[in-house]
Amino acid sequence: MTSRWLLSSFGIVLAGAIAACSTNSATPEAASPEAAPTQTTTTAQPAASPASVQKIVTLTSLTTDIIHTLDQDTLVGIPGSSILQEDTRFAELAVVSTGRAEPDLEKIVALEPDLVIGAKGFHDKSLARLEELGVTTLAVDVTGWDTLATLTQELAQQIGADPQPLLDRYDACLAKAPENSPSAIVLVSRQPLLSPNKDSWAGDFLEQFNIQNLTADLQGESPFDGYVTVSEEKLLTTNPDVLLVVDTGEDLLAQLKGDPFWGQLKATQSNAVETLDYFGIVNPGSLASIEATCDRLSQL
Known part of the structure; x- marks a missing residue:
């Protein structure tokens, strides 16, 4: 993976996440709005009341999945991400964006939505313009499991749905966490070597599973909030029990295997190297990818 690709991938929202991020992991659109960290916020206007929210347009794959799961009849428009295109549940819905391009505002307005949900930091301009056109919007940013639960409850309230079945799924997912887990470092790119600290969706995920993330407390200069640059020396010094390499479609693992330091690590010598899909660990992507x-x- 080149640093240039990573910049386009993570720079999409690195904050949105949920979050903070949606599609084919091999393409830039894969790093969609939820690409990483996310919390939940609203734009200038107050959100519509439950009674009036009957038609929603979503601009991120995660919120699309959440809304559809809460009440499938509420969705009228979705983003054009491959993670959704591969899901037959969304086949008949209007697609209002393509890849990383700006959403088609005319198409969105024509759908007459009561609410448009986008990613904070990525869709700010589009949401602001929609507000000017009289469309109520919600900007979301998912940075961890607490914000995921809060977002789910807020969206359920917006449409008058019961969030408990989804919250139960989250609890069931987290219940799989073992009491004791190995130390680990997650690598999401090679040039530079980037790893999530505790201020990211990935970092919170590791913490929830009692995995000792050896870069959790690291801070430093990085283009992306929640991610830090790790030197080869730092990797060798911390020497994690397990290395978690994120699969972005760029064959990162094969690239890393060619680096001189790779064979010196305890994890590589004991074959304790695992590959994780980009969706789920870096970009939440969908409920299914999170559960996987x-x-x-x-x-x-």
Whole structure:
């Protein structure tokens, strides 16, 4: 993976996440709005009341999945991400964006939504313009499991749905966490070597599964909030029990295997190297990808 690709991938929202991020992991659109860290916020206007929110347009794959799961009849427009295109549940819905391009505002307005949900930091301009056009919007940013639960409850309230079944799924996912887990470092790119600290969706995920993230407390200069640059020396010094390499479609693992330091690590010498899908660990992507990551982390 080149640093240039990573900049386009993570720079999409690195804060949105949920979050903070949606599609084919091999393409830039894969790093969609939820690409990383996310919390939940609203734009200038107050959100519509439950009684009036009957038509929603979503601009991120995660919020699309959440809304559809809460009440499938509420969705009228979705983003054009591959993670959704591969899901037949969304086949008949209007697509209002393509890849990393700005959403089609005319198409969104024509759908007459009561609410448009986008990613904070990525869709700010589009949401502001929609507000000017009289459309109520919500900007979201998912930085961890607490914000995911809060977001789910807020969206359920907006449409008058019961959030408990989804909250139960989250609890079931987290219940898979073992009491004791190995120390680990997650690598999401090679040039530079980037790893999540505790201020990211990935970092919170590791903490929830009692995995000792050896870069959790590191701070430093990095283009992306919640991610730090790790030197080869730092990797060799911390020497984690397990290395978690994120699969972004760029064959990062094969690239890392060619570096001189790789064979000196305890994890590589003991074959304790695991690959995780970009969706789920870096970009939440969808409910299914989050649950799949729970399964993988529970097996470390």
